[in-house]
Amino acid sequence: MNWDDMRLFLAVARAESLTGAGRALRLDPATLGRRIARLEDGLGTALFVRSPRGYGLTEAGERLMARAVQAEQALTEGAEELRGQEGQLTGSVRIGAPDGVANYLLPQVAAAICDANPGLEVQIVALPRVFNLSRREADMAIAVSPPETGRLTVQRITDYRLHLVAHRDYLERHPPIRGLDDLRTHRIVGYIPDMIFDSELDYLSEIGVDRVTLASNSVAVQLNWLRAGAGLGIVHDFAMPAAPGLVKVLPGAVSLRRSFFLIRHGDDRKLARLTRFAGLLSDGIRAEVARLEAQFA
Incomplete structure (x- = not known):
């Protein structure tokens, strides 16, 4: 062999x-x-x-x-x-992540890490599901809840916020929203109910909404609907800069908090290269969430 x-x-x-x-x-x-x-x-x-x-x-x-x-x-x-390049990271690292973090956080964070480590290649696998690290679908994964089984190491990266939002154009064309009961008369954008792969993503049921008119398993698709003025939906605060014109609706009544977790295979703890990358990735995500959320505080 x-x-x-x-x-x-x-x-x-x-x-x-x-x-x-x-x-x-x-x-x-x-x-x-x-x-x-x-x-x-x-x-x-x-x-x-x-x-x-x-x-x-x-x-x-x-x-x-x-x-x-x-x-x-x-x-x-x-x-x-x-190669004598202990000061720089090289080779390839694959990250698995839900498409929210993959679309609106990882591109700029990974680019910054690669700027400082020219010999490094970063692959982002954006899929709305849990990754199987035992099968090595990725070197590490980002999740919204810690796994309960498997030979894995888990590190909480940071908390992030989500709010109910709509485009200004939508709000101007439709009746005012003064409370949660008013949402019944509005078009709601959200996840396809039977494709929610983690209970932490079941945002709408948390605020009493049981009907989704425009549904997708992709955060990017949902955000594009909202940007087009198609309805109201729950959005990550860190994604709002990507969709100018969105404003928070009922921020006092609808304000959710979730966490990102970095998950690695248990056998990888002794691998200095991946451990160094994981540290840079976590620091970068934490800083980027803080920067983007500050724009809509």
């Missing part, structure tokens, strides 16, 4: 398909499939379960993946030491 085999194995395990892995590796999927089959033959065990949905890891594949990830991380750390 050589490292090139492990590199291909990790790519397929993470993409859960030959097509996705081939695209990342710039390798023909058929060639990749033959290489994986040859690896399995050499090891004398199946590493993947093939199905129309893709490639899923077998129990043996799960065990090998844990070891392969450790080897990958050790190689990255060793390469940095040999």
Whole structure:
């Protein structure tokens, strides 16, 4: 077994398909499939379960993946030491995050970190769901609630605020809103109810709203509806600078507070490179939330 085999194995395990892995590796999927089959033959065990949905890891594949990830991380750390670049971060780091933080915080925070570390590559995977760090879908993830299971380390990054908002144009065209009861006669923008993947995101039920007229699982789509004057919805304060014209509605009655958590695999605690990056990421998010929220205090 050589490292090139492990590199291909990790790519397929993470993409859960030959097509996705081939695209990342710039390798023909058929060639990749033959290489994986040859690896399995050499090891004398199946590493993947093939199905129309893709490639899923077998129990043996799960065990090998844990070891392969450790080897990958050790190689990255060793390469940095040999380059004598302990003062700078290099290589690639993948962050998984809900699309709110991915759209309105991570771009500027990651860009600033890369400015100070020119050899670093940052990948942001913006998906409205919980990330599986055990399968190494990402090196670390940001979540709105701490996980209850798994070999994970959790660090609270910062609190953030959300308010009910609407565009000035919408408010001028519709009846005044003097209390929560008035919301019944207004069009509401929010999440698709059965696609809310974390109870912390069920904002509207917290204020007694049970009907969403314009719904999306994407924060960016919701914000664009509100920016277009389509209705009222709950928005992160830090996202409001991206949508000029939005104003808070009933700020005394509707003011929510949530937290961001940085989640890492438990085995990564000894990896200096990822630990340093995690520190920079947390500091950057904390500062950016404070800066953006101050504009709408």
